[in-house]
Amino acid sequence: MSMGIIKASKLIFDYIRRDEEDRIEEVNRAIDGLDLDIREGDFVAVLGHNGSGKSTFAKQINGILLPTEGTVWISGMKTTDDSHIWDIRKTAGMVFQNPDNQIIGNVVEEDVGFGPENLGVPTDEIWRRVEESLQAVGMTAFRMKSPNKLSGGQKQRVAIAGVMAMKPRCIVLDEPTAMLDPNGRKDVIRTIHELNKKEGITVLLITHYMEEVIEADRVIVMDDGHLVMDGTPREIFSRVKELKEYRLDVPQVTELAYELKKEGVDLPDGILTIEELTEALVPLFREQQADRENGIPTGGQREHVNQG
Amino acid sequence: MIRDITLGQYYPVDSVLHRMDPRTKLFGTMVFIISLFFAGSLAAYGVATVFLIFVIRLSRVPFGFMVRGLKAILFLLLISVSFNLFLTPGTEVFRLGFLKITWEGLRLAGFMALRLIYLVIGSTVMTLTTTPNQLTDGMERSLGFLKRVRVPVHEISMMMSIALRFIPILVEETDKIMKAQMARGADFESGNLIQKAKNMVPLLVPLFISAFRRATDLAMAMEARCYHGGDGRTKMKPLQYERRDYVGYLVCAGYLAAVVLLG
Incomplete structure (x- = not known):
């Protein structure tokens, strides 16, 4: 079967609020007909404004929430199939937003061992996995520490190690950096990228920080429960106007390039890094300087830019 | 205020007490608490004090951490001490209006204070050395x-x-x-x-x-x-008794016997 590690077909999910007599009071459609296929080994970023359904989708992946209609398969297993639920949760590990509310152990290494313990892994093997996982996220030096003594970024890396110890093939991270400072955010994102490259783990990163998306293999944009954009970061970020309609910001550099281009500067679409922008701007600047030295008057549009 | 509760705050150092099996430590704590209710003489409290100091030294946790938990029971301590102090009948030592302090009251209040303080310190030792x-x-x-x-x-x-x-x-x-x-x-x-x-x-x-x-x-x-x-479910750290645990049980039993004998 040519099916990716995560596949959703015609997925619909309703949050249903009931009153005391169990009558339906309010139905809130969080996901509305989502079709998606994610290839094993990819680093996929899911973008979306608050209430776009991206977190709800994350919870569908390991069966915390089950579809109202449609189907989700995790490496071929249906999430609605009760007999596979633990296999699914083992295959697709999950890291949540709040670092404090997902650490169970009172010592770092005990927390990392929590998952394998639940899976019934033999003691020796648990220790080996804890060792490897802490190594993989660079937290070995903190193994005997209390989680309360760690910074937010470190706690989040412990949480990632806890998932890694279950030997998942895929990790879903639901806004893992939303509560972190810039340094912690960088550490966590670097860790995830390393796991993706070195261990070949499929990553599904749900975020609303555009900077974290640039190095992804694929970017998916969700809005109001629908999948509205899907492509490489460069493809997505060259559609600045569209992104703004979905109330998403683009990276600062992309925004600058977009505004410059609007003013008539000859730049390529979808600039993602400062380096790229410099590379594109320097020749233009040289050209202009040369023109000026040769006494050729510059174009009106360019002058306009110089003033701005 | 509530910040001072040290219960549940593991203090990570490497000591015999830290490595001991939690079952041994639980047993030890229980023995210590029971012994405090048996103790009724200075000698018995002396033995309890020596035992407690010995255990604290063994744990290698700074003494300051043990005492912090006491602030939380200060109020309780004051109430029980004053009740014992003023309401125990016996030979009068001091009188101020309707309040009187007796020898028996002094003795009881002192023991009660020690009992409560040791109770808290004793259980704090366990939670500081056991995750x-x-x-x-x-x-x-x-x-x-x-x-x-x-x-x-x-x-x-x-x-x-x-x-x-x-x-x-x-x-x-x-x-x-x-x-x-x-x-x-x-x-x-x-x-x-x-x-x-x-x-x-x-x-x-x-x-x-x-x-x-x-x-x-x-x-x-x-x-x-x-x-x-x-x-x-399997365990990352399955419980297993070592030699130090058997020694621990013996020491605890010996201690309890000593306190009970001394009354």
Whole structure:
């Protein structure tokens, strides 16, 4: 079967609020007909404004929430199939937003061992996995520490190690950096990228920080429960106007390039890094300087830019 | 104030006491608590003091950490000491109006104070040297026989372990909410007891809401990590008695015998 590690077909999910007599009071459609296929080994970023359904989708992946209609398969297993639920949760590990509310152990290494313990892994093997996982996220030096003594970024890396110890093939991270400072955010994102490259783990990163998306293999944009954009970061970020309609910001550099281009500067679409922008701007600047030295008057549009 | 509760705060150093099996330590703590209720003479309290100092030295945890927990029971301590002091009949030593202090009262109050202080320090030693997970593991194993009468031993121990983990987090949160409410003009200090209790409402409501939210999150995180109760679960750190544990049991038994004999 040519099916990716995560596949959703015609997925619909309703949050249903009931009153005391169990009558339906309010139905809130969080996901509305989502079709998606994610290839094993990819680093996929899911973008979306608050209430776009991206977190709800994350919870569908390991069966915390089950579809109202449609189907989700995790490496071929249906999430609605009760007999596979633990296999699914083992295959697709999950890291949540709040670092404090997902650490169970009172010592770092005990927390990392929590998952394998639940899976019934033999003691020796648990220790080996804890060792490897802490190594993989660079937290070995903190193994005997209390989680309360760690910074937010470190706690989040412990949480990632806890998932890694279950030997998942895929990790879903639901806004893992939303509560972190810039340094912690960088550490966590670097860790995830390393796991993706070195261990070949499929990553599904749900975020609303555009900077974290640039190095992804694929970017998916969700809005109001629908999948509205899907492509490489460069493809997505060259559609600045569209992104703004979905109330998403683009990276600062992309925004600058977009505004410059609007003013008539000859730049390529979808600039993602400062380096790229410099590379594109320097020749233009040289050209202009040369023109000026040769006494050729510059174009009106360019002058306009110089003033701005 | 509540920041001073050290219960559930593991102090990570390497000592014989830290490496000891939690079941041994649980037994030891229980023996120590029981012994305090048997002790009724200076000699017995002397033995208890020596034993406690010995254990504290063995734990290699700074003494300051042990005493911190005492602040929390200061109020209780004051009440019980003054009741004993003023209400015990016997030979009068001192009288001020209707208040009188007797020799017997002094003696009882002194013992009561020691008993309470030792009780807190004794159990603090255990929680400082045992990670809550080990502690609950120890309880789960020691109380395993209750499973046969359908007591959910594993679930209870898991709940306790989680409660212990969240104490420092919730304490910190209380502090934060308190400061936030104080910045908006809330007053937690003045007024009488009833007034003070009433003033706690704007502190407790947000705290409870946040605690429930955390509980939901944690339950989800645990399920995501395949937690499904105690069945089929293996242990990263299975409990195993070593030589030091047998020695520990012997020392505890010897200590209890000494206290009981001395009365």
